[in-house]
Amino acid sequence: MSAESDVLVKVQNLTKYFPIHKGILTQRHVGDVKAVDDVSFEIFRGETLGLVGETGCGKTTVGRTILRLYEPTSGHVFFEGSDLMSLNESGMRSFRKRMQMIFQDPYASLNPRMTVGSIIAAPLDVHGVPDGKGKNERIEELLDLVGLNPEFVNRYPHEFSGGQRQRIGIARALAVNPDLIICDEPISSLDVSIQAQVVNLLEDLQQQLGLTYLFIAHDLSMVRHISDRMAVMYLGKIMELADRNEIYLRPLHPYTQALMSAVPVPDPDVVENRHRVILEGDLPSPSNPPVGCNFNTRCPFVKDICLQEEPQYVELQPGHWVACHFADQNL
Amino acid sequence: MEQPLLEINDLRVTFHTDDGTVHAVNGVSYSIDKGEVLGVVGESGCGKSVHALSIMRLIPIPPGKIEGGEVLFYGKDLLKLSLDDLRHVRGGQIAMVFQDPMTSLNPAYTVGYQIIEALTLHKRLDQNQARERSAELLSLVGIPEAKRRLDDYPHQFSGGMRQRAMIAMALSCEPSLLIADEPTTALDVTIQAQIVDLVKRLQSNYGMAVMWITHDLGVVAELAHKINVMYAGYIVERGHARDIFKRTRHPYTLGLLGSLPRLDEAPGTRLLSIPGLPPDLVDLPKGCPFVARCNYITDICLESMPPLESAGDNDHLVACWHWSAIAEGVAK
Numbered sequence: 243m244s245a246e247s248d249v250l251v252k253v254q255n256l257t258k259y260f261p262i263h264k265g266i267l268t269q270r271h272v273g274d275v276k277a278v279d280d281v282s283f284e285i286f287r288g289e290t291l292g293l294v295g296e297t298g299c300g301k302t303t304v305g306r307t308i309l310r311l312y313e314p315t316s317g318h319v320f321f322e323g324s325d326l327m328s329l330n331e332s333g334m335r336s337f338r339k340r341m342q343m344i345f346q347d348p349y350a351s352l353n354p355r356m357t358v359g360s361i362i363a364a365p366l367d368v369h370g371v372p373d374g375k376g377k378n379e380r381i382e383e384l385l386d387l388v389g390l391n392p393e394f395v396n397r398y399p400h401e402f403s404g405g406q407r408q409r410i411g412i413a414r415a416l417a418v419n420p421d422l423i424i425c426d427e428p429i430s431s432l433d434v435s436i437q438a439q440v441v442n443l444l445e446d447l448q449q450q451l452g453l454t455y456l457f458i459a460h461d462l463s464m465v466r467h468i469s470d471r472m473a474v475m476y477l478g479k480i481m482e483l484a485d486r487n488e489i490y491l492r493p494l495h496p497y498t499q500a501l502m503s504a505v506p507v508p509d510p511d512v513v514e515n516r517h518r519v520i521l522e523g524d525l526p527s528p529s530n531p532p533v534g535c536n537f538n539t540r541c542p543f544v545k546d547i548c549l550q551e552e553p554q555y556v557e558l559q560p561g562h563w564v565a566c567h568f569a570d571q572n573l
Numbered sequence: 574m575e576q577p578l579l580e581i582n583d584l585r586v587t588f589h590t591d592d593g594t595v596h597a598v599n600g601v602s603y604s605i606d607k608g609e610v611l612g613v614v615g616e617s618g619c620g621k622s623v624h625a626l627s628i629m630r631l632i633p634i635p636p637g638k639i640e641g642g643e644v645l646f647y648g649k650d651l652l653k654l655s656l657d658d659l660r661h662v663r664g665g666q667i668a669m670v671f672q673d674p675m676t677s678l679n680p681a682y683t684v685g686y687q688i689i690e691a692l693t694l695h696k697r698l699d700q701n702q703a704r705e706r707s708a709e710l711l712s713l714v715g716i717p718e719a720k721r722r723l724d725d726y727p728h729q730f731s732g733g734m735r736q737r738a739m740i741a742m743a744l745s746c747e748p749s750l751l752i753a754d755e756p757t758t759a760l761d762v763t764i765q766a767q768i769v770d771l772v773k774r775l776q777s778n779y780g781m782a783v784m785w786i787t788h789d790l791g792v793v794a795e796l797a798h799k800i801n802v803m804y805a806g807y808i809v810e811r812g813h814a815r816d817i818f819k820r821t822r823h824p825y826t827l828g829l830l831g832s833l834p835r836l837d838e839a840p841g842t843r844l845l846s847i848p849g850l851p852p853d854l855v856d857l858p859k860g861c862p863f864v865a866r867c868n869y870i871t872d873i874c875l876e877s878m879p880p881l882e883s884a885g886d887n888d889h890l891v892a893c894w895h896w897s898a899i900a901e902g903v904a905k
Binding site: 435505508510513 | 616790830846
């Protein structure tokens, strides 16, 4: 699957720092929040790449920077080989049609003063896809596709439940026939039984339309459920990236191991028999990450070298990337 | 048999709104023994938080109203207690930890001040004793340099530390019941694991009973002895944790379990979602509230609400007309 032609998106050394300023009259630049720090990965056509990590690890920033909703500090994003970061605004616009986003909060991401029809029509208008009658048909077709009654076009977002609103957001993203959809925590604000409905819908749509997803979430078991491959982020860096089975069966990074063991499993038998790694302490601040390995403040296996030298992010086995000095000892 | 710590009989709570009467809790009965951990599971609006708040009469009245029932704590009905007497129970014998530690701590006072306040109020300690005890409590819940941290304000704590501080505050008066309402929902999994571990440890050391309210069946599997599954203001299934997971008897519980992806699942597994939405609590259906989403529905389900009855052995209770058919399905 790793043939060059199959790569839809290639992210290379992507870095996004948010500057911290102090002072009222003279804005002194006193530091940076290193939200994303030198991140590289590829997304293959037709796959779902899961991006998982805790609050503040930079996973949302990665998604937004790929779309250039944030301008990166440095690095490149290639979409079918074209460098998005070298494009001007109108050049970027033609690519935006092919990359859409689904947002976390279905209450905040839909304009309460617009009808469902006009919300879904907005991307069609911007990108100049069919006018007039063709447009209305397209909107009805999209509503049907996401499992909503096409007669709802003239209703307002407040008339819908959270799960239904998320469906509207999905219909809006699909309107312009994108290749890539970046799903930023699309289910975390929904109830459990509704989450499953939305995830099943996303899986069905991927099959029908051949979509590629970057699925960003903090829920490890849900990410593993939907993804083909998954990447684990911590403090602005990717710690480990591998196939969904490989990373579950042979996690090489101590953070991945801890994260896996922290996931609650709804099965008393598993709970009784498993070994839990409980991490101590909290996430360090991304404005002042530790020297050496990012994870050294919480790692149960920390050694001297971890405090001094940052581990390289390397492909230790075909398709299995990891950034840890001692990962090869876990093989 | 020993008297249960808390016994709730036919508790009913409504909210009177412009849109009509919201039937939030519709006749809930169960008991918690001393030292027992009860998990209360359900989705938004199933009445799990409202029923817990009603135990200590913390719901806003009006629009809320406790329509009927009893809440017997050591045999005394909390719903009939005078406000003065209730004050000793609140925070003293029953303590509560809420979902969002940022909104439940007062940002204008130091963390220490807020713990000391509870100690001077309920335990009648003087300032110095209370301060010392507070520092002990903070280090008990795993906050480093506890003595110095007493003088920090809530915003200087991280989310996990704030929840620890809330737990320290709740434990300060050695309650016999701790009600934890979605205490880890706002936290990351690694921090959640720390908090679950902490509560488990404290619970077994102090022998206090815990009511852990959550939408996450996974968390409940980690610590609960017994589980109540709630739907539309009813308890639809209740039993020992193992039975709820392994000998599931209610279609809603079955659906909830099927909706959860498992970390160890095989590739290509499809989630069993529950179709549709929970019913409108203003206009509940006449029969079982789950009818619109259920696969096992027959005429009787539309006609009358099934009673919460024994599903065989082991204190396993279920409110479904067809639980025996479901039992056969689960056994397969």
